[in-house]
Amino acid sequence: MSLGQQLAPHLPFLRRYGRALTGSQTQGDRYVRATLEAIVAAPAEFPRDVDPRLGLYRMFQAIWSSANYDETADEASVDPQADAEAIARARLARMTPLSRQALLLTAMEGFTPEDAAYLIDVDPNEVESLVAEALTEIEKQTRSRVLIIEDEPIIAMDIETIVRDLGHDVTGVAVTRDEAVALAMEDRPGLVLADIQLADDSSGIDAVKDILAQFAVPVIFITAFPERLLTGERPEPTFLITKPFQRSTVKAAISQALFFDSATVPA
Known part of the structure; x- marks a missing residue:
């Protein structure tokens, strides 16, 4: 079975995660496309030592973390009069914190704490505290x-x-x-x-x-x-x-x- 065939069943759920992570269908799907483009461009870099779904999300997280899509720059180019610093501050306020990423990966996507730790590149012992932090934020x-x-x-x-x-x-x-x-x-x-x-x-x-x-x-x-x-x-x-x-x-x-x-x- 080709890598594409292995990944296809997981794409709808990656879209779900991307949309929840960004709060936007457009932006979430854009990150998914970027992930697939990265895999096609360099298939040898796809993690082969883990389950395909885990590898797919890992690639997505790498794209997300590296911020290949600079939304602030996109907005400034559309509106040259916009205050770039103000836009940057507003965008930062909308970024899903690491704690919420941990919550979404475990609660919505069903990953184990160990898998979530691998995806967001933290120590497995940190995941539970990150989720607890997210839940505390929710209470407020x-x-x-x-x-x-x-x-x-x-x-x-x-x-x-x-x-x-x-x-x-x-x-x-x-x-x-x-x-x-x-x-x-x-x-x-x-x-x-x-x-x-x-x-x-x-x-x-x-x-x-x-x-x-x-x-x-x-x-x-x-x-x-x-x-x-x-x-x-x-x-x-x-x-x-x-x-x-x-x-x-x-x-x-x-x-x-x-x-x-x-x-x-x-x-």
């Missing part, structure tokens, strides 16, 4: 109001419990597209958690599009088929949770979405 995060769009009662109750335990308020639980839009208009949320397939065969994606047409709000999609929404070929979710999910996964996704939503510079 501004509370939000969350709309849940989910037609399966047990899952909806589970999500609602997680959201409330994190200190957020739930504005409502919708089971159809129309109900979701009505609830959003009645009580504007600061975050939306949306399933893809709803009770009346309507789409959570369409519900979110209707809501976003009225006002901007960060969205996390929940699906059992993440690869369908992580192709990189069209406008797709920035934040995505895979069913069945772990409590830690939901917590990490919510905190990361709100982390970027609190920033003042658009992705």
Whole structure:
């Protein structure tokens, strides 16, 4: 089996990680492309002594750490009047800290602490403290109001419990597209958690599009088929949770979405 064939099944999930890491589909997918280009350009440098998925993420982390894509320079070139130092400060504020990288790699991507240590190039003993640091930061995060769009009662109750335990308020639980839009208009949320397939065969994606047409709000999609929404070929979710999910996964996704939503510079 060729290296490309070995890596292909893992690309959707690398896109998920890249988007969560950058808070942007565009920027996350750009880093994934850069990773693939680096592998094609120098296949001998791909780590062969580890699992292909681990090697793929390792290459991605190298691209991310080296900051081959200087977004600050890109913005300054678009707007010559922009204060480059101010842009740099704003971008730095939006950078996902090492502690959150450790949390995303373990809670969202399912890597072991040992694997996460390898990926972010720290001592394995540091990973648990980094994750604890991220969780402490989350506890200090501004509370939000969350709309849940989910037609399966047990899952909806589970999500609602997680959201409330994190200190957020739930504005409502919708089971159809129309109900979701009505609830959003009645009580504007600061975050939306949306399933893809709803009770009346309507789409959570369409519900979110209707809501976003009225006002901007960060969205996390929940699906059992993440690869369908992580192709990189069209406008797709920035934040995505895979069913069945772990409590830690939901917590990490919510905190990361709100982390970027609190920033003042658009992705």
